[in-house]
Amino acid sequence: MSQTAGVKPMTIVGRVASERERCLGMTDAERAWRKQWLKDQVLAPNEPVYVEEYWKERINPIRRFYRKPLDVIYNALTPVLGAQRAADYRYITGKLGIIAFGILGVHYYFKYNGNNWTKKGGWRVSKTKPMVLPGQPGFPFKSERTLDSDYANRGFKSSPI
Structure with a gap:
């Protein structure tokens, strides 16, 4: 909730907030009001x-x-x-x-909640193949997966079952 509960805030300073307005001339009532307002702005020592x-x-x-x-x-x-x-x-x-x-x-x-062949849920974390450029050792990159069953394995072949 806003401080003013949706109502536009109204300044209590009045027209004497601006120095230009004060220079135009102030009545005695405005002068007394301004003096009191300035006194009210001073906080007590324990505040x-x-x-x-x-x-x-x-x-x-x-x-x-x-x-x-x-x-x-x-x-x-x-x-x-x-x-x-x-x-x-x-x-x-x-x-x-x-x-x-x-x-x-x-x-x-x-x-503890990885995606493998025993679960349907969990985030699947897969590794991308490494970037091997010409002239680097291991070029051209050959995958360790040789059989079709090696792809989409999700840890089934290494299972102790």
Whole structure:
């Protein structure tokens, strides 16, 4: 959901936002309003305020559960490195974890779910014949497959059955 819920945002600055408009002339009411508006832009020394209950209500329990390990690391590193650098390390650690999990998942899939003669599914990984150019050893390339049954074998001949 957008911040304005589909309604076009309206500026609270009014016509005195632009310096050109202010130079044209301001009424006393506009001057007082502008003075108050500039005072309101100054933050208190304790702002922004971190409210723990707000974040607990905003982030659902499942999300809090999977964020907990990196939050512990972040909280341990914050006093040592500072908030911004600890947040950067937390972000990078999370992304590297996702990448490592993806690589392990792909490795597992190709190791245990390959396409062979016993299964219908799985990705079939086939090797192309090597490129051998004239003048290189092994030219012209001759395939090791001699019989017609060697093609589309899918591991049947090397099966222990």
